[in-house]
Amino acid sequence: MKILVVDDDPNILELVNIHLSQAGYEVIKAANGALALEKLDEQLPDLAVVDVMMPGMDGFELTKRLRSEADIPVLLLTAKGELEDKEKGFLAGSDDYVVKPFEPRELLFRINAILRRYDKAVDVLIQAGPLRINRQSYEVSIGKKVLLLPLKEFELLSVLASKPNQVFERDFLIERVWGFDYEGDEQTLNVHIKRLRDKLEGLPEGIHITTVRGVGYKLEVAGT
Known part of the structure; x- marks a missing residue:
């Protein structure tokens, strides 16, 4: 299964990459929203993990684009935990929300739960x-x-x-x-x-x- 990870912080990007790879996922990395959309032309991921606070196109806008162009589930990563930001994320079309700093195990749990809801956990x-x-x-x-x-x-x-x-x-x-x-x-x-x-x-x-x-x-x- 392929997961697109989008974050302008290279440390977070690599941390998520390591844990998802160890869990058996194929990771597609992108440092910003524009690069993430370019990746969609090359291969279609099963899910996207998207940072909210990015320069240029923020995570909310990228989520809208991912949902409209690829119709894949999206999990948002952010340093903010306010209810207003959570509401904005869900209105943009995200499926879940994890606040930084986060435990990698929690991220994996939430990804698995989303994939299970979409019935994409494993092939028939x-x-x-x-x-x-x-x-x-x-x-x-x-x-x-x-x-x-x-x-x-x-x-x-x-x-x-x-x-x-x-x-x-x-x-x-x-x-x-x-x-x-x-x-x-x-x-x-x-x-x-x-x-x-x-x-x-x-x-x-x-x-x-x-x-x-x-x-x-x-x-x-x-x-x-």
């Missing part, structure tokens, strides 16, 4: 090497073999398979599968990962889940 059909996932019929197949998975295991495998060989942070997986307001602990994720590993272990196609210590997990698929 996911192909990772010989592994094929149909999110409409909830079928997982590898060659002629069909795996029957409980819902949470299915969702977890879908996220991992959406970016083969890409590391996903533990917090990202928990939020994506169990939701932003999940109050359990990481042991639940560990149990589901173990169950998925057991089911993939006997398959000859070279598909397995790898732990990246201190970070999270990735689905390794030979030949991708």
Whole structure:
């Protein structure tokens, strides 16, 4: 999934880039509104993270342009937290609002929530090497073999398979599968990962889940 990040502060731009990339997103960076609109001619992002206070075209105006020209969801970043600014952002067409300074984890949670509302979290059909996932019929197949998975295991495998060989942070997986307001602990994720590993272990196609210590997990698929 592609996320357009627009901020005239290079430090904020790089901070957001690092955390979104680690979470499995492809980041398109732009230092101002004009450059952001140029990027739209090259590729269409799934969501935009836009700073409000920028020289030239501010975030409110850019949000209006993004919504009218690309119809993509927009999350606004700003140093201001006044109700008037929030109202102005929503009237411009933004989907959410995060005040600087912010926790990167909160930004990820809010992005995931927006994408879930737009039903853009993952594709309906996911192909990772010989592994094929149909999110409409909830079928997982590898060659002629069909795996029957409980819902949470299915969702977890879908996220991992959406970016083969890409590391996903533990917090990202928990939020994506169990939701932003999940109050359990990481042991639940560990149990589901173990169950998925057991089911993939006997398959000859070279598909397995790898732990990246201190970070999270990735689905390794030979030949991708």
